[in-house]
Amino acid sequence: MIPVSFDYLRPHTLEEAVDLLARHGDDAKVLAGGHSLIPAMKLRLSQPKVLVDIGRLVELRSIDRHDGKIAIGALTTHYEIESSELLRRDCPLLPEAAGKIGDVQVRNKGTIGGSCVYADPAGDWPASMLALEAEFEIAGSRGTRTVAAKDFFVDMLTSAIEPGEILKSIQVPVTASTTAYTKFAQKASGFAIAGVAAVIDRNRQRVSVAVTGVAAKAYRATGTESSLQGQAEFSQEAIVAAAEKAAEGIEALSDIHASAEFRAHLARVQTKRALELASSRG
Ligand SMILES: Cc1cc2nc3c(=O)[nH]c(=O)nc-3n(C[C@H](O)[C@H](O)[C@H](O)COP(=O)(O)OP(=O)(O)OC[C@H]3O[C@@H](n4cnc5c(N)ncnc54)[C@H](O)[C@@H]3O)c2cc1C
Structure with missing residues (x-):
């Protein structure tokens, strides 16, 4: 099926993306890898009037280790996690889970952030996030807040992200x-x-x-x-x-x-x- 028509906006910074979401309110939705949102729009289960495509925000696409924690940018793809040497060494659960997601195309386009925000009951990431006691860093027009994994997955297809907010990164503690x-x-x-x-x-x-x-x-x-x-x-x-x-x-x-x-x-x-x-x- 064909989605209802929508405006397409492509911000160049996280700040700009947050501003656009604040300006368009409930009419807007964030687009990341599009592998859950686009199928939902084609089935007309989701009908946003505005799509804010964050796909080019390189600041949200990284895997770094600092102070005993690994920070994974929300836009990091399943494949980037599967193939990360740092994660294979310091947090092998994540590459193992990533390698079991969908197929090659899904792993190349789908993002860890989009997957966690969508909170599909059959999605793979929530189990690892809960077991590792990850934390979610969320940006909005009122600043940044952090939510523990146990509070992030609220219900079927519902996460703690509020309208106007963008998931920035996920932090996982490195443990022996x-x-x-x-x-x-x-x-x-x-x-x-x-x-x-x-x-x-x-x-x-x-x-x-x-x-x-x-x-x-x-x-x-x-x-x-x-x-x-x-x-x-x-x-x-x-x-x-x-x-x-x-x-x-x-x-x-x-x-x-x-x-x-x-x-x-x-x-x-x-x-x-x-x-x-x-x-x-x-
Ligand atoms: C054929 C197929 C097979 C699949 N198999 C699996 C599987 O085996 N296991 C699995 O776990 N998943 C699977 N998926 C889902 C896939 O992992 C998706 O990529 C993922 O669920 C959503 O990520 P995305 O980047 O594509 O998000 P999108 O589809 O772009 O967005 C999903 C939702 O999250 C919101 N969103 C996205 N990013 C952010 C952000 N940073 N901040 C705030 N809101 C945001 C969007 O507004 C939207 O509501 C499959 C999908 C397909 C099409």
């Missing part, structure tokens, strides 16, 4: 941990039916497990985490018992791709696999 991202993907698109990010602190003092694709929004599997907390060694029995709690208290989604029961089952299976893999990498 072993990690893994595993998923059961929808065959045609690659979207997660169940995707699990596991982060095991080297001294086993902290385990984070987050699940995407299963519920309306990604979540931390707290039952799984507390089952393993403080254990010196992860035996196979301990991992199996912990993974059984991966969908505890969760209202799983049901659609043409998977029933709620199957999704909950996949959450448990993928959690077991992610924990085994992260554990073996220790």
Whole structure:
């Protein structure tokens, strides 16, 4: 289908982009990689009157390490994350998750910022963001604010970004941990039916497990985490018992791709696999 007609604006600085959004209010939408927004516009599920294309803002496209944190610009593509030497060394969970997104074209055009802001329940990034306890730096006409991952993913297709705001960057702490991202993907698109990010602190003092694709929004599997907390060694029995709690208290989604029961089952299976893999990498 063809989208309704819209005006196209291309700012050259972040400041200009924020001004344009403030001027056009609810009529405007940010365009990044366009791989979620354009399909939604073609289906007329989204009908912005103005598109503010931030695609040329190079200041939002970077991967840097400072003071024990890695800052990833919102416009960084999935492929740039997948192929980043810095991330492969200091935060390998992100390249591993990026490499499992969609296909080559999606990874070359889609951005981490667009994906997190869109908050698709089947998107891959929210699981890694929650497990790594990332922070989101957001710019708006009233300045910059920071939102923790646990507060950023609000609901299905709803993130903490307000109209007029632009996600600038995502900060992830660098920790001595072993990690893994595993998923059961929808065959045609690659979207997660169940995707699990596991982060095991080297001294086993902290385990984070987050699940995407299963519920309306990604979540931390707290039952799984507390089952393993403080254990010196992860035996196979301990991992199996912990993974059984991966969908505890969760209202799983049901659609043409998977029933709620199957999704909950996949959450448990993928959690077991992610924990085994992260554990073996220790
Ligand atoms: C065929 C196909 C397969 C896919 N498979 C997968 C998959 O396996 N896993 C997966 O996770 N994703 C998948 N995707 C989605 C893909 O990752 C998208 O690129 C991503 O969800 C959106 O990123 P984008 O840069 O394209 O954002 P856009 O489509 O440009 O924007 C998405 C939304 O975010 C807003 N936005 C974008 N950037 C910002 C910003 N910096 N600040 C404020 N608002 C912003 C836009 O206004 C819009 O509402 C797939 C998409 C397609 C088309």
